[in-house]
Amino acid sequence: MIPHTAWPVDPAVIAPFLLAVALIELTPGPNMGWLALVSLARGRPAGFAAVAGVTVGLAAWMLAAAFGLTQVLLIWPPLFQLIRWAGVIFLLWLAWEAWRGDGDPAAAERDERQTLRGLFLRGMTGNLLNPKAAVFYVALLPTFMRPDHGSVLKQALTLGGLHLGVAVAVHALIVLGAARVSGAVLAHARGRVLRGIMAGGIVAVALWMAWETRA
Template sequence: MAWPVDPTVILPFLIAVLLIELTPGPNMGWLALVAMGQGRIAGFAAVAGVTLGLAVWMAASAFGLTSILLTWPWLFQLVRWVGVGFLFWLAWEAWAGAGRSSNPEAPATETLRGLFLRGLAGNLLNPKAAVFYIGLLPTFIRPDHASPFAQALILGGLHVAVSVIVHSLIVLGGSTAGALALRRVEGLWTGRAMALGIALVAIWMAWSTRG
């Protein structure tokens, strides 16, 4: 029975997506900062949103919708700059909320919902995800196996799984580091450091995805 995807591409694909997920980017920086500032539960709520956003990109790629970004480069630039602006908005929100009392061990339901939605929006506006599904994923699809649609779903599913593992480890590490830091640093300065960190991530994303 033939494999739906070429078995010889699976390991190279996993290595490629692992390296991509380990490359510093908006998701990695934001998730680490959320986990450090608000705790593990909040971090995993953000991971859930980021994962759903990535799944939407995967589905769009499988249906061929990401090719629109190649047809209309201005649309990619629009996604890029809206994503950068979204990160700056998150930075401003973190700066304005610095010093407010909160319980990292039991964040409010509204907080978790907000982090989920911000993670979803942030990844839908993440040009790094767009570049992956436009430029890299098609190179692992082979015509002598299952349909391109099925191969895109399978390989995209592997990418989502790898991203969940990497992002979960970032949250676990960030929440541990945050718990240690909060014993030494006042909440005001922790929040402002988080805001500056998100702003730096936005600047890095704008620079790394420039034409």
């Protein structure tokens, strides 16, 4: 049996933490909506490319929180608002991009590698411009950390890593589920109709994010 003190975090907090983050990740939010839209419109590979970008963005906020860098968002609210509205504007730009034609699967197939790279970067950027992710780590991690157990940094990184694992699992399920019905969607929605659905969905995600990150 591994000694209690050998664990990077208190073993007693692992199950409650995993349950808490699973419930949070299963709550509908902007990431869930955007990943579903991408997977519906472009299929499984595109969805997983987007998941990879989302995960990198979340990991960046997790590391910033673990090293105490995100405290500035709480100390200086204007920075929080600046990042928040930059994220909303970025999503609206993605909606305009989709309406112009970048959301057309036929166009995407002409250069799949470039498309996947673009979706990765969009997922990463969208999460880097979501200050709610930083607040999530600042608010949640300390409640499951035990100062007398060991290094606070090691505990923060361990719990943050567990959260990323849960987030990847949930996001992957969203991609797989949406990709399964994408064939039926693409069969009935082509060209301008598909672009309209994609653009309208991203606008809804942008409004969702604006509401979720309000002060």
